Amino acid sequence: MSTRPVLWKAFAPIELGEAERDLQRQVREFLARELPRGTFEPGLGMNNPADPEFSRKLAARGWVGMALPKRYGGGERTAVERFIVTEELLRWGAPVNHHWVADRQSGPVINRFGTEQQKERFLPAICRGELGFSIGMSEPDSGSDLASVKTRARRTDGGWLVTGTKVWTTGAHRNDWCIVLCRTSDEADKRDGLSQFLVDLRAPGVQVNPIPFLDGSADFSEVVLSEVFVADDLVLGKVGQGWAQCTSELAYERGGPDRWLSTYLVVEQLLREREQGSLPDDPELLTLLGEAVARWWNLRGMSLCVARGLDAGEEQAVPAALVKEMGTRFEQDVLTAVERLVALSPSPDSSSLFERLLAASILAAPSFTLRGGTSEIMRSVVMKGLTS
Amino acid sequence: MTDNTLLEVTAELFASFEPGGDPCEWQGAMWKAAAEMGLPWVGVPEEAGGQGGSIADALAVLKLAGAHAVPLPLAETGLLAGRLLAAAGADVPTEPTTCVTSGKAEELVLRDGRLHGVAQQVPWARSASRLVVLLPVDGTWQTVSVPLGSARITALTNLAGEPRDTVAFDGAIPELIAEAGVDGEDLLHMGALTRAVLMAGALERVCELTVRYTEERRQFGRALARFQAVQHHVVDLVQTTASVGLAAESAVRRRLGGSARFEIAAAKLLASQSVHPAVRAAHQAHGAMGVTQEYPLHRFTRRLLAWRTEYGDERQWAARLGTAAAEVGADGLYPLIASGSHN
Numbered sequence: 001m002s003t004r005p006v007l008w009k010a011f012a013p014i015e016l017g018e019a020e021r022d023l024q025r026q027v028r029e030f031l032a033r034e035l036p037r038g039t040f041e042p043g044l045g046m047n048n049p050a051d052p053e054f055s056r057k058l059a060a061r062g063w064v065g066m067a068l069p070k071r072y073g074g075g076e077r078t079a080v081e082r083f084i085v086t087e088e089l090l091r092w093g094a095p096v097n098h099h100w101v102a103d104r105q106s107g108p109v110i111n112r113f114g115t116e117q118q119k120e121r122f123l124p125a126i127c128r129g130e131l132g133f134s135i136g137m138s139e140p141d142s143g144s145d146l147a148s149v150k151t152r153a154r155r156t157d158g159g160w161l162v163t164g165t166k167v168w169t170t171g172a173h174r175n176d177w178c179i180v181l182c183r184t185s186d187e188a189d190k191r192d193g194l195s196q197f198l199v200d201l202r203a204p205g206v207q208v209n210p211i212p213f214l215d216g217s218a219d220f221s222e223v224v225l226s227e228v229f230v231a232d233d234l235v236l237g238k239v240g241q242g243w244a245q246c247t248s249e250l251a252y253e254r255g256g257p258d259r260w261l262s263t264y265l266v267v268e269q270l271l272r273e274r275e276q277g278s279l280p281d282d283p284e285l286l287t288l289l290g291e292a293v294a295r296w297w298n299l300r301g302m303s304l305c306v307a308r309g310l311d312a313g314e315e316q317a318v319p320a321a322l323v324k325e326m327g328t329r330f331e332q333d334v335l336t337a338v339e340r341l342v343a344l345s346p347s348p349d350s351s352s353l354f355e356r357l358l359a360a361s362i363l364a365a366p367s368f369t370l371r372g373g374t375s376e377i378m379r380s381v382v383m384k385g386l387t388s
Numbered sequence: 389m390t391d392n393t394l395l396e397v398t399a400e401l402f403a404s405f406e407p408g409g410d411p412c413e414w415q416g417a418m419w420k421a422a423a424e425m426g427l428p429w430v431g432v433p434e435e436a437g438g439q440g441g442s443i444a445d446a447l448a449v450l451k452l453a454g455a456h457a458v459p460l461p462l463a464e465t466g467l468l469a470g471r472l473l474a475a476a477g478a479d480v481p482t483e484p485t486t487c488v489t490s491g492k493a494e495e496l497v498l499r500d501g502r503l504h505g506v507a508q509q510v511p512w513a514r515s516a517s518r519l520v521v522l523l524p525v526d527g528t529w530q531t532v533s534v535p536l537g538s539a540r541i542t543a544l545t546n547l548a549g550e551p552r553d554t555v556a557f558d559g560a561i562p563e564l565i566a567e568a569g570v571d572g573e574d575l576l577h578m579g580a581l582t583r584a585v586l587m588a589g590a591l592e593r594v595c596e597l598t599v600r601y602t603e604e605r606r607q608f609g610r611a612l613a614r615f616q617a618v619q620h621h622v623v624d625l626v627q628t629t630a631s632v633g634l635a636a637e638s639a640v641r642r643r644l645g646g647s648a649r650f651e652i653a654a655a656k657l658l659a660s661q662s663v664h665p666a667v668r669a670a671h672q673a674h675g676a677m678g679v680t681q682e683y684p685l686h687r688f689t690r691r692l693l694a695w696r697t698e699y700g701d702e703r704q705w706a707a708r709l710g711t712a713a714a715e716v717g718a719d720g721l722y723p724l725i726a727s728g729s730h731n
Binding site for chain 2: 006007008009010011012013015024037087088091264267268269271272274275283285286287288289290291293294295296297298299300301302305322325326376379380382383386387
């Protein structure tokens with residue numbers, strides 16, 4: 001028998017504590033009050049619209065930057081507490097996009113690798129829900145093969161000059177900052193010689209060009225950097241350690257509720273349509289509902305294990321990849337099941353909320369298993385975790 | 389009582405009897421060894437002659453039984469028949485005992501204190517001393533225990549070759565008819581929980597076998613595990629094992645504090661739903677070696693295929709869960725997902 005730790009044993013049941021359930025109640029009450037159902041257009045998970053005003057209100061409740069230290073305005077809460085807040089926001093369809101990336105990963109990464117000065121400069125504004133961050137990883141020739149990035153930073157007086165092109169940069173046109181991965185030296189192993197920089201998206205030399213998504217919406221962009229000056233005090237972490245920093249960021253990015261809730265509202269709204277009598281009372285609908293509820297319960301449990309693991313200081317990159325691949329595949333599968341069941345030709349501008357959600361989901365679905373690392377890469381991360 | 393040491397000893401015992409030979413044949417020596425450790429009666433109260441310990445202890449033993457394809461009626465003797473007898477205030481026998489849900493005993497009737505009719509797919513009836521069934525009598529559930537000596541038993545097996553016999557009674561005199569204290573739904577859920585846990589154990593073994601085989605077997609000069617197309621199967625299996633394992637364990641924990649109807653339904657649904665993709669992936673990754681009697685994979689994949697439908701398949705449990713979800717309605721849907729039976 002093999003003696004290596006068995007990956008599936010990383011998933012054990014978790015019950016929320018009393019304080020955690022209380023937080024859940026508070027978030028539900030807040031949402032019911034701030035965003036009553038029927039008074040706003042709910043969005044699909046993390047694709048939701050950006051609403052800086054909503055982000056600030058949420059921050060005022062202490063629900064942005066929850067994982068960050070109190071001295072920078074954070075909540076010093078656990079990953080599980082942040083999980084509880086984010087799952088409620090996502091399943092409600094709340095407009096979380098403005099603070100999403102900063103809260104999920106940029107803040108924690110700055111807290112982990114940044115200088116004292118950087119923490120004081122960025123973290124309080126992140127915790128107030130003010131600063132929006134973008135992720136500057138992918139490039140035209142570097143998708144899954146991230147270590148091949150060509151954006152280059154050259155030494156200059158007092159800092160660096162950054163030149164290159166980043167793509168699929170969500171929110172770059174409205175966000176303030178972007179954490180850009182670039183090559184600072186050429187080394188034998190291409191994972192060496194990479195560094196991360198905090199780039200002001202409004203600095204001279206930064207040009208943001210929208211990349212329209214297949215449905216015509218424009219939330220991601222190409223960011224062209226031409227000799228953009230980045231001062232030494234905006235280097236994030238150690239020069240040459242960009243790869244390790246980036247990969248540590250991925251556990252925050254991959255194992256959370258945003259990877260299995262993107263199509264939740266389609267099913268909730270399907271049930272609402274049934275209640276309002278606008279759908280035939282089909283036993284197939286109950287079967288679909290039962291299967292979906294079981295899968296969400298299960299994925300939620302797995303995802304919660306990743307959060308508890310992060311709180312315990314355990315390495316969660318592999319379990320997070322495992323959950324992300326399953327979760328995003330399910331987001332697509334459940335949608336396909338709904339499409340087959342209702343046999344509609346949904347219009348994105350229908351007067352029915354259900355149809356609008358369905359249409360938007362169908363068009364967004366191909367990206368679920370791509371963004372944040374493709375399913376193929378997730379499987380290879382899991383496989384390496386099994387055999388290493 | 390089932391601390392980790394006992395589970396280790398249990399695993400060693402089960403492993404020492406592997407492979408258990410023809411699954412249809414009664415493994416007397418193995419039963420004797422398991423009975424000496426009290427394993428069939430874990431989770432049955434000591435007052436009733438059981439071994440004591442919690443339901444979770446019993447299910448931990450069953451998970452190991454699933455992982456070692458143990459050909460004994462452990463679930464039936466303890467958690468099912470044993471607990472039914474204990475709930476009815478009776479003592480448990482020291483011999484193997486079997487049990488079926490009311491659904492498989494629909495044709496059984498009590499007339500003037502005698503049992504008539506046919507029970508279907510009775511696990512291990514040919515080797516068990518007694519059959520324990522729940523029968524509705526005048527609107528209340530009665531636990532009926534009847535010796536199998538006088539029954540007409542037709543030997544049948546399930547897909548895994550495990551005995552699932554047809555048992556006919558023609559005026560047999562039960563040794564116990566007593567108010568059950570539980571109902572048909574309770575028994576159905578306990579049965580489904582035993583199968584979900586057995587399946588979680590079997591999946592672990594299928595996964596281990598597949599990981600090992602694909603690392604050791606070389607073709608085209610490299611291990612199968614180096615081929616992306618094969619990795620895809622392996623990762624699918626790891627995900628299934630992790631998710632079904634978590635689902636089953638979550639149901640077990642919740643069952644300690646209540647009836648855990650939601651969690652048991654979801655766990656059995658997920659376990660049953662995983663069977664065909666998991667069995668296909670494991671066999672595909674093993675190639676022709678996996679479809680031989682000699683290689684152990686079939687002992688687990690066949691059991692998974694058989695257990696998929698026992699105590700309800702995925703569609704039956706999905707319909708039940710879907711009905712429960714429709715009852716809480718759209719506004720209650722997410723709270724149900726997040727809190728399950730504690731909702």
